[in-house]
Amino acid sequence: MALRFVGIDPNTDHDHCPTVWADEEAEELVIQGWKASPKLRAACESNTPANGTIPDSEEVIRIPARMVPMIRKACDAVERSAVQ
Numbered sequence: 001m002a003l004r005f006v007g008i009d010p011n012t013d014h015d016h017c018p019t020v021w022a023d024e025e026a027e028e029l030v031i032q033g034w035k036a037s038p039k040l041r042a043a044c045e046s047n048t049p050a051n052g053t054i055p056d057s058e059e060v061i062r063i064p065a066r067m068v069p070m071i072r073k074a075c076d077a078v079e080r081s082a083v084q
Contacts, residue, residue, distance in 0.1 A: 003030065004077060007070030009063075018063045022074040024081035029074050033061030 002025035009018040021030040036044065036059075044060050045053050054060060063071075 022077035036060035
């Protein structure tokens, strides 16, 4: 696994730390965030073209907008690895 740390929430308290990694081998983003509340999860389920509820193998997460630059950086890393 070619997991590369990209960034952590700049406002972290080091206990609750949304984080972004790029798995360049699998060409995937790996994101740690806050779990969605049941209310948000239900809203996501009702506002998607997918059928049914969110499966147990998936999760809705929240990350702060201040982390968008890190996500862009991770996207670039994964995209570069796909081009090679």
